[in-house]
Amino acid sequence: MSLFSPIVTEFWRTQFANAALFHGDTTFTIAVNPELEEGSRVMVLKTTDGRGAAVLTPTMADRLGLAAGHDLTEATFRRKLAEAGVILNGADFVFYFSDGARQALTQEKPEAGVGQLTDQDGAIFSAFQSSASEQDLDDAYVELDHWAVFGSFDDGRLVCAASMYPWEDAPIADTGVLTLPSYRGKGHARKVVRAISRYACEQGYEPQYRCQTDNLASVALAKTAGLTLFGTWEVISPDSPD
Incomplete structure (x- = not known):
């Protein structure tokens, strides 16, 4: 059972909904969502259980040279971001009751x-x-x-x-x-x-x-x-x- 309320888990699920999975394993997933707003065209979430998830627009996926089925670790994904000149804001901790x-x-x-x-x-x-x-x-x-x-x-x-x-x-x-x-x-x-x-x-x-x-x-x-x-x-x- 989740430590947090259904509101929290559903909220973060919807942030990565309507997305086509490019890569997925037990620790990191990458998905593409054409409905992301401009200010969130790349997002990365890492939860305290060690799992990470990235979501980005098709345009950003093309810029990074991503293709479905590629074996992509989190380190590889971040390297591709850097090579494409894509900068992420400093990470925020997110807390809930x-x-x-x-x-x-x-x-x-x-x-x-x-x-x-x-x-x-x-x-x-x-x-x-x-x-x-x-x-x-x-x-x-x-x-x-x-x-x-x-x-x-x-x-x-x-x-x-x-x-x-x-x-x-x-x-x-x-x-x-x-x-x-x-x-x-x-x-x-x-x-x-x-x-x-x-x-x-x-x-x-x-x-x-x-x-x-x-x-x-x-x-x-x-x-x-x-x-x-x-x-x-x-x-x-x-x-x-x-």
Whole structure:
């Protein structure tokens, strides 16, 4: 039985659906899907069980010189990407709540000092943003006009905020979180991530947490918040040639 909910497994199955299998073995598969959007014309997913899957458009398969039935290892596939000048974005870790952790999350009581933010909190949120660096704001991508926004307060001041936006045509809600530097390491981010994730579950969405694999602080937060690593995900970089 899967560790994760059917929403998660079905979501990732559909990412590689409607695709013609070029290569497949017990550890790595390559498939071609003409319906992929431009920004995802090459994707690679590796799950924690050691399995990997790549999907790409027919145009990209032609550029790489792939043909059905070729014996292609993951290393060979990545070498062909490099030879064709195709660049993948740095890999993201993807985290979800396991079924057990999700059930515990939905049953816990809200913690003091954490609450949902609305348009009425514009001044408070602006003050929060003005106290953060441009780099932190860009990396976190936490916005008041997102689908859901939660914050943690310290002595009446907003010191940590998280926002979510659902993915198009999927019951998955992506999470961003930002804590002001002087308030980090005090549990604010953990409380906010759990609060907004609980809200997403109540609304019928599966909380998703992503971060770069070298962002050790973000990885630690995901684990502290009760999330479990699902795998790594890569998509083609905008810097790749058309």
